[in-house]
Amino acid sequence: MNTESVAVTPEEHFQDKVNREVKIEPRDWMPEKYRQTLIRQISQHAHSEIVGMLPEGNWITRAPSLRRKATLIAKVQDEAGHGLYLYSAAETLGISRAEMIDQLHSGKAKYSSIFNYPTLNWADIGAIGWLVDGAAIMNQVPLCRTSYGPYARAMVRICKEESFHQRQGFEILLTLSKGTEAQRRMCQDAINRWWWPSIMMFGPSDDASPHTAQSMKWKIKRISNDELRQKFVDVIAEQVKILGMTLPDEALAWNEARGHYDFGTINWEEFWNVISGNGPCNRERIAARIAAHEEGAWVREAASAFAEKQRQRSGGKDEKAVA
Numbered sequence: 001m002n003t004e005s006v007a008v009t010p011e012e013h014f015q016d017k018v019n020r021e022v023k024i025e026p027r028d029w030m031p032e033k034y035r036q037t038l039i040r041q042i043s044q045h046a047h048s049e050i051v052g053m054l055p056e057g058n059w060i061t062r063a064p065s066l067r068r069k070a071t072l073i074a075k076v077q078d079e080a081g082h083g084l085y086l087y088s089a090a091e092t093l094g095i096s097r098a099e100m101i102d103q104l105h106s107g108k109a110k111y112s113s114i115f116n117y118p119t120l121n122w123a124d125i126g127a128i129g130w131l132v133d134g135a136a137i138m139n140q141v142p143l144c145r146t147s148y149g150p151y152a153r154a155m156v157r158i159c160k161e162e163s164f165h166q167r168q169g170f171e172i173l174l175t176l177s178k179g180t181e182a183q184r185r186m187c188q189d190a191i192n193r194w195w196w197p198s199i200m201m202f203g204p205s206d207d208a209s210p211h212t213a214q215s216m217k218w219k220i221k222r223i224s225n226d227e228l229r230q231k232f233v234d235v236i237a238e239q240v241k242i243l244g245m246t247l248p249d250e251a252l253a254w255n256e257a258r259g260h261y262d263f264g265t266i267n268w269e270e271f272w273n274v275i276s277g278n279g280p281c282n283r284e285r286i287a288a289r290i291a292a293h294e295e296g297a298w299v300r301e302a303a304s305a306f307a308e309k310q311r312q313r314s315g316g317k318d319e320k321a322v323a
């Protein structure tokens, strides 16, 4: 028996596929707004990975041992790889890498709010790994089931690497937490400064999120901002006990009836301020990205010239083969 529903319009056919968990692929018909939403989300995600290299890259030369240096280099390199998978996934939707980069540099496209905060000392690298990568994984694991095939497939690989990142961050903090009094203070101070920005990473609360309802209907997003944030708070409120540290929130308390931790009110004014370009490091981050892009122009030109030479050479060979 044919159980497929009879789709009348392209929109209905599309929604029916989404409802049946059939992945949408680049050549499939899709509503223009779905395509635009994906370009916005995937490119902003890619930009976050690339900008995220800056605060961490800053600590490669100052990592306290060879092992820490090697691990941090590997992590920062992974972020570059994540950016590249994501730019490639977005390109399948008909936008070029150059256009996306222009949107980042001109301020038209956003990147994660979290990377507009400074990394002041080594403990911050631990806190980023544990809290920032932890929040990123919480958000990204459901994206492995997102409705757009190339995005979902990129996320599977990214999530595997992110879980290594989170563990290395936790291990840095665990080491500090067992160290001297000064090291314990560094650890607590980093947690205090990164906690609130980390829970802002999930985005505005559901009732203030303009995109969530439609993105959930299209199964681009699988779990809402508030639900993910709550899951993250529940996990971290337990893990912080292993470090013998605390989270800087007096309202944090287990709520037996809800089966979740209650937590304090997020400073949404700070969030909107940071994402509209006025956080502590926004200008510095964009200036660093633009400088890197301009300084890398000769590499792009050399690579294009080399590709052109190869093309001409292989063209010559082909002609010989034909002759």
Ligand code: BYC
Pocket (backbone or CB within 6 Å): 040, 041, 044, 045, 046, 048, 049, 050, 052, 053, 079, 110, 111, 112, 113, 114, 132, 133, 136, 139, 200, 201, 202, 203, 204, 208, 209, 210, 211, 212, 215, 221, 225, 275
């Ligand atoms: N920062 O309606 P909403 C990482 C914007 S880092 C900045 O909820 P949506 C990593 C949002 O874009 C994590 N902007 O939107 C890398 C929208 O503005 P526009 C990166 C934010 O898209 C290196 C407006 O607020 N992860 O992985 O449905 C080292 C309204 O929001 C933020 C991703 O990007 C924010 N935190 O939901 C370590 C995951 N939150 O675009 C780690 C993929 C919201 O209309 N993205 N905005 O101008 C997503 O899952 C979703 O896009 C979000 C936002 C949950 C982030």
